[in-house]
Amino acid sequence: MSCSLGRSPTSRVSRGHNYGPSVIATMMPRHRILALHFPLLNRLSADAHFSFSMDITAAPLTDLPRVVSHVSGFGLELSGSVDSDGDQVTLALWSTFQALTLPHLKELNFERDWFNPSPRWDHDEFLAFSSRSSLHTSLTALDIHIIISDEELLRCLAALPLLNIMGISDCSGRRKNILITDNLLRRLAWRADDSCLIPSLHLIFISSLFTFSDDAFCDFLTSRLIPGRRNDPRPEPFQARVCWLAKREREFSAEVSAQITGFMEKGELGYRSAQDPDEPFDDPSYYSETSE
Secondary structure: OOEEEEEEOOOOOOOOOOOOOOOEEOOOHHHHHHHHHHHHHHHHOOOOOEEEEOOOOOOOOOOOOOOOOOOOOEEEEEEEOOOOOOOHHHHHHHHHHHEOOOOOOOOEOOOOOOOOOEEEEOOOHHHHHHHOOOOOHHEEEEEEOOOOOOOOHHHOOOHHHHOOEEEEOOOOOOOOOOOOOOOHHHHHHOOOOOOOOOOOEEEEEEOOOOOHHHHHHHHHHHHHHHHHHHHHOOOOOEEEEEEEEEOOOOOOOOHHHHHHHHHHHHHOOEEEEEOOOOOOOOOOHOOOOHOO
């Protein structure tokens, strides 16, 4: 186990955004270590980030002490050779959040373990954590790598109106999950009424298998360019970072690429695209059914 102080949180939503001191804790392999150090959260200041990763192979992660902390950033990665359907890591994830109340949280990061099943979303547990922590009054950045449907994410976002930075991902590898759909993109389009989800969204990170349509993506993108220019006396362009996963189904059409280039030339959009740098696409075991 190691614990160190740093300056830069590791999640992609916070790269380039300095939220203050960061505590990075790596705790392996037993849950009793986490239980022992969990109260550390109580002693951290409001500008601190707490991020830890843990191998949960040795024991289940349950009966954690209840903790109220004023940290502004929290990140969690659970890993290990666990059951193939992800039940163990799902239980560990939500057992952790059942123990937490984070009333000043600005950034929340669900990290991924590429070689093991991602945990599954539990909407009721998240809403309970969100309500206890009053996330609707504080959370501005969410980075999520988890088995979740588009409708589940939309229900989550309805409770987080202050978000302005968001990272979302499809899941590739041995357990495929499509989150970024036409339905999701169209529901995230900016609207000039109360039905608009996360109206202040300024920066989005997408890692995708590209199952969505060009039209849905362009409609989303175009809708988000106008509000920022209209409402901000010194507007910055909307920012989109799009990463493709190795087994993506297609590429953007030439027409979409030209439209994106036009937005950028007008200063309305900041845009970057690349293959997801974290995906272990050149490792055969990542896609092997027998390696589970």
